[in-house]
Amino acid sequence: MMKRWQDLKQVFFVGIGGIGMSALARHFASAGWKVAGYDRSASPVTEALEAEGIPVLLEDNLRLIPKEFKDIESTLVVYTPAVPVTSEVLGYFQSNDFYIHKRSEVLGWLTEDMRSLAVAGTHGKTTTSTLLAHILIEAGMHPTAFLGGISANYNTNFIRGKGKWMVLEADEYDRSFLHLHPLMAVITAIEPDHLDIYRDESHFRQAFEQFASQVQPEGHLVTRYDLNLGRETYGLEVKDADFHGENIRVENGKFVFDMHWPDGSFSENIRCGLPGRHNVENAVAAASLAFRAGISKSDIAKAIGTFKGVRRRFETIVQKNNLVYIDDYAHHPTELKAIIHSVRELYPERHLTVVFQPHLFSRTKDFMNEFAEVLASADDLILLDIYPAREEPIPGITSKALMKLVNLPNKTVVQKKDLVEQLAQSPREIILTAGAGDIDRMVQPIKKWIDEQG
DSSP states (O other), rough: OOOOGGOOOOOEEEESSSSHHHHHHHHHHHHEEEEEEOOSSSSSSHHHHHHOOOOOEEEOOGGGOOOOGGGEEEEEEOOTTTTTTTTTHEEEEHHOOOOOEEEHHHHHHHHHTEEEEEEEOOSSSHHHHHHHHHHHHEEEEEEOOSSSSSSSSTTTSOOSSSSSSEEEOOOGGGGGGGGOOSEEEEOOOOOOHHHHHHHSSSHHHHHHHHHHHHHHSEEEEEEEEEOOSSSOOOOOOOTTTTTTEEEEEEEEEEEEEEOTTSSEEEEEEEEEEOHHHHHHHHHHHHHHHHHTTTHHHHHOOOOOHHOBBBTSSEEEEEEEESSSEEEEEOOOOHHHHHHHHHHHHHTTSOOOEEEEEEBBHHHHHHHHHHHHHHHTSSSSSEOOOBBBBBOOOTTTTTTTHHHHHOOOOOOOOOOOOGGGHTTTTTTOOOOEEEEEEOOOOOOOOHHHHHHHHO
């Protein structure tokens, strides 16, 4: 007889340090399962998991797997495709007939009996889903939430709720979101990415079209106005969109906007807790699903104003009169453009030093010219070496090759160990660090250096 995953007793995560994997690990631990995992290096995420009582192996050695997790009959193994196929730990579970499944499959199981609200899109899904969860929490709906980042309001990427509502980020990487059949969904963008998996823009869009078709017929699908995927739309300054924000302005350092709703009503002076027009758009996206979930407009507006954001999404690390340091996860040209534009809106006359760590050789290759164009909008540019993640190097694709294409006089490539020393030679008014690799390890050293300057 085929065993059911619900009948197992413990779960081992291969790649537990990933933001999506760690959220799942927290879910199972909070549900009373025994949980452990492996990741190739320590990080703030793995350290937090260990502090919560979840053991994490940091060496790819099957002999270190705790004995109880080697029991084939009682162990669920969850893995992420980001783990190399050469992993000894992963290979052990695969070759010994364990009950082994991808993270996306397990997330799909958990949504089956829930009223799930999913946020998909190349950009904005982490901020939008985290804000959506915050709105539901503030409205007293007690959702469970699987988030793609650490919420600044709740200091976690997993929230265990008491009811049937669930908020989750629908990740397009490895077609993960095709395991989901949400009650409602919002799609924020379909700009090509992960072309190492999808091959071309056409196949990338087809995956989003399939995801859109999997939204339950009795539910709601809201997409950015220019995506042409049917049902309802949202946008900024687009009167034809069902949900649209307008009259966007900055008041006392905060973005403020007005909101039109599909029933013809209008909400004025909604204060956005986060800076940038792109975050106003994220707020409109989150508001659209919250409205369809039955939350009042006044509760939605109030929650948008109290939202503190997501760690590493336009996170202000230092704010002094003479120096501001912002850190962001941006790793796609469109995301970089949005974050730099937001910085320029808030600090229009100040010198901007951008520190960027490209993420993946394939993404750098696919968008080399687009990255070069966006990065040229900095005043000073410091590039770190490409963060490889799961990839092998591609000949000719390096940060030095990217730097040569950037039309900017003040530019250089440095090693992480030399970054603070390089920053000391740059004008210090606005510093922006960006990237999805391990550039976040430099945040505290940079902050320490700034603090020491007085």
